Amino acid sequence: MKDNVISETDVTTDKIKIAARDVQVYYGDNHAIKDVSVDIQDKTVTAFIGPSGCGKSTFLRCINRMNDTIDICRVQGDILIDGEDIYDSKVDPVQLRAKVGMVFQKPNPFPKSIYDNVAYGPRIHGLARNKAELDDIVERALKRGAIWNEVKDRLHAPGTGLSGGQQQRLCIARAVATEPEVLLMDEPCSALDPIATAQVEELIDELRQSYAVVIVTHSMQQAARVSQKTAFFHLGHLVEYGETDKIFTAPEDPRTESYITGRIG
Amino acid sequence: MADQHIASAFDRDLEAVQAQIMKMGGMVEDAIRLASQSLETRDAELAVQVRAGDKAIDALEELINERAARIIALRAPTAIDLRLILSVIKISASLERIGDYAKNMAKRNTVLAQLPEVKDSTGAIRRMCKTVESMLKDALDCYVQRDVDLAMDVIARDEDVDQMYNALFREFLTFMMEDPRNITSCMHLHFIAKNVERMGDLVTSIAEQVVYLVTGTQPDEDRPKADDTSTKLKG
Numbered sequence: 001m002k003d004n005v006i007s008e009t010d011v012t013t014d015k016i017k018i019a020a021r022d023v024q025v026y027y028g029d030n031h032a033i034k035d036v037s038v039d040i041q042d043k044t045v046t047a048f049i050g051p052s053g054c055g056k057s058t059f060l061r062c063i064n065r066m067n068d069t070i071d072i073c074r075v076q077g078d079i080l081i082d083g084e085d086i087y088d089s090k091v092d093p094v095q096l097r098a099k100v101g102m103v104f105q106k107p108n109p110f111p112k113s114i115y116d117n118v119a120y121g122p123r124i125h126g127l128a129r130n131k132a133e134l135d136d137i138v139e140r141a142l143k144r145g146a147i148w149n150e151v152k153d154r155l156h157a158p159g160t161g162l163s164g165g166q167q168q169r170l171c172i173a174r175a176v177a178t179e180p181e182v183l184l185m186d187e188p189c190s191a192l193d194p195i196a197t198a199q200v201e202e203l204i205d206e207l208r209q210s211y212a213v214v215i216v217t218h219s220m221q222q223a224a225r226v227s228q229k230t231a232f233f234h235l236g237h238l239v240e241y242g243e244t245d246k247i248f249t250a251p252e253d254p255r256t257e258s259y260i261t262g263r264i265g
Numbered sequence: 266m267a268d269q270h271i272a273s274a275f276d277r278d279l280e281a282v283q284a285q286i287m288k289m290g291g292m293v294e295d296a297i298r299l300a301s302q303s304l305e306t307r308d309a310e311l312a313v314q315v316r317a318g319d320k321a322i323d324a325l326e327e328l329i330n331e332r333a334a335r336i337i338a339l340r341a342p343t344a345i346d347l348r349l350i351l352s353v354i355k356i357s358a359s360l361e362r363i364g365d366y367a368k369n370m371a372k373r374n375t376v377l378a379q380l381p382e383v384k385d386s387t388g389a390i391r392r393m394c395k396t397v398e399s400m401l402k403d404a405l406d407c408y409v410q411r412d413v414d415l416a417m418d419v420i421a422r423d424e425d426v427d428q429m430y431n432a433l434f435r436e437f438l439t440f441m442m443e444d445p446r447n448i449t450s451c452m453h454l455h456f457i458a459k460n461v462e463r464m465g466d467l468v469t470s471i472a473e474q475v476v477y478l479v480t481g482t483q484p485d486e487d488r489p490k491a492d493d494t495s496t497k498l499k500g
Contacts, residue, residue, distance in 0.1 A: 250482070
């Protein structure tokens, strides 16, 4: 224990969860990600920041092979999770996505009940042997999503009837229901009001105890608040990657500085 | 960083608050100069003027802090902008303190003007003030120009001030031992000398802020310190 220094940003592990090596992504002729190599730590929130079109979402989507769904998209280089190449032909993308959960910009609950939204993943992956087990999984996931108390009396009401902030936390609960190891979040708060944003940010900090969280955000302040590591992307390059504190007080690259201080970069 | 912010009002706010610092710096320079002049010429009226001028310095510090707080609240500055705002707050506090020491010197000058003169002791204090004044001028210049080399030079020059203070400390002890009637004057002169030495330290901290502002790291702590009077048994 460090005396006197109370920092929420302490990274508690050095374990590398995701290792990317010389990753290139092309959309047709468009070279969207150029030579990105990065080590993302376990039990850490890593923020990707950068101007629109810099490739941060594209890179995020490589981590659970969401780019596979885009025909013209080609990914080169290696992305390893726990040392295993996720682009290996033996890897089933559906299994991969159970392990690497994702939360999107706009809350997108299924047009089903709150219960079924969360139970969907565990059901198709066969994680529960009976109803009681499934109930447990749903309850645990909703608690993890910090929404249990608000919905426990109406589990069979439609998920789409919740407020935007609640829907997003429901989606987070849905993503964690399959016991993933990595959680990807693509602008999870951009459609939420400040209070719902604060709740989701609080939740992200709790989720860090269990997962490697990677978040793409346009809000610099959000990146500074929730993450321990920050990666700055610009024009498809990973310009700077380091401790969030360092990036926001004394970044090394002038492009990072220009961007985070709101100058034309 | 020559680039402009996308929000041009942010640039204007940052420029305005730095301009206030420069204005405050100029006022503090004047205060030191006039206070040391009033010491040498035993000019009680000038001393009163210095004491009155300190109010304006204090008011400006308050204004700068308000502006800085406003920028933090509205703009959430990061990186170089954050360091700039931090430096503004710290530098204004240092300047305000230097102004206080000048004011205190002026107060003592009023008393000293009514006491018999102690040999040529004021000349040495005057030289010390001159050194601090030129250090302050350079500290403000290097702030504007973001000149780390000049800042390091200012930091190094504080050693001269410390040494001048050491010499004066011994001198005053001697004067007091020679003739106890000198004690009142020498006590006042010694406090003045100590305060000028403190001014040097504050100017040094301003220069350190410049280094932090430009490089993002504080300069090394182990700068040479030559004030050894606190560990000496005798002068």
